[in-house]
Amino acid sequence: AQKVTQAQTEISVVEKEDVTLDCVYETRDTTYYLFWYKQPPSGELVFLIRRNSFDEQNEISGRYSWNFQKSTSSFNFTITASQVVDSAVYFCALNPTGSGNTGKLIFGQGTTLQVKP
Amino acid sequence: EAGVAQSPRYKIIEKRQSVAFWCNPISGHATLYWYQQILGQGPKLLIQFQNNGVVDDSQLPKDRFSAERLKGVDSTLKIQPAKLEDSAVYLCASSSLSGTAYNEQFFGPGTRLTVL
Numbered sequence: 499a500q501k502v503t504q505a506q507t508e509i510s511v512v513e514k515e516d517v518t519l520d521c522v523y524e525t526r527d528t529t530y531y532l533f534w535y536k537q538p539p540s541g542e543l544v545f546l547i548r549r550n551s552f553d554e555q556n557e558i559s560g561r562y563s564w565n566f567q568k569s570t571s572s573f574n575f576t577i578t579a580s581q582v583v584d585s586a587v588y589f590c591a592l593n594p595t596g597s598g599n600t601g602k603l604i605f606g607q608g609t610t611l612q613v614k615p
Numbered sequence: 616e617a618g619v620a621q622s623p624r625y626k627i628i629e630k631r632q633s634v635a636f637w638c639n640p641i642s643g644h645a646t647l648y649w650y651q652q653i654l655g656q657g658p659k660l661l662i663q664f665q666n667n668g669v670v671d672d673s674q675l676p677k678d679r680f681s682a683e684r685l686k687g688v689d690s691t692l693k694i695q696p697a698k699l700e701d702s703a704v705y706l707c708a709s710s711s712l713s714g715t716a717y718n719e720q721f722f723g724p725g726t727r728l729t730v731l
Contacts, residue, residue: 502657533719541704543658543722589657593717600670601646601710601717605657 500525500594504606511580512614519575519609521590531593532573538586580613619723621707627729633695636726640709648720649682649692650706658706702730
């Protein structure tokens with residue numbers, strides 16, 4: 499089965515705190531892609547990052563960092579020194595390629611992050 | 616570069632009525648996706664087009680939903696007749712290809728449908 503689980507439904511932090519959003523995925527494919535998207539209150543999904551299954555290097559982009567661990571099938575997202583503008587729903591998604599890559603995304607349920615001033 | 620355009624942004628209809636949504640992808644993007652996002656859930660793929668051909672419609676409720684992309688550019692998603700459980704945000708996304716790899720999907724603002 500292909501599945502993405504974001505166990506944290508809602509997280510609330512105070513500005514400047516660090517916060518980690520968890521993502522666990524299931525797939526039997528050896529080649530796949532993982533994504534994170536941000537959905538602010540306006541509703542439009544904003545692409546944050548894409549990683550392929552062969553690249554386990556952690557990535558940092560400004561205050562954002564991602565930790566990919568194939569051994570635990572996890573692709574966690576950390577925001578350092580959170581800001582009020584980070585308040586949004588964050589989705590982790592899997593693009594499996596086993597039966598021919600169509601680019602299809604399987605999304606998790608999303609984690610609502612609220613950053614309080 | 617213009618983003619993915621969708622209209623209308625909001626629609627309220629009674630059950631058993633029909634409704635249509637329109638999407639114009641980013642220029643040059645051959646792949647177009649329609650997703651359904653029910654409140655509190657992640658988006659679920661309904662149908663995917665590559666140019667004007669259907670790649671995946673396995674999760675499209677074909678007894679009431681239909682979609683077309685006649686000229687390989689903009690697309691229309693229709694629901695006929697609507698049910699209460701169709702209340703959701705309908706998202707359109709587009710992407711380009713790099714060889715055989717699909718690049719990231721760019722999403723439109725969505726159409727929020729309320730079925731009463």
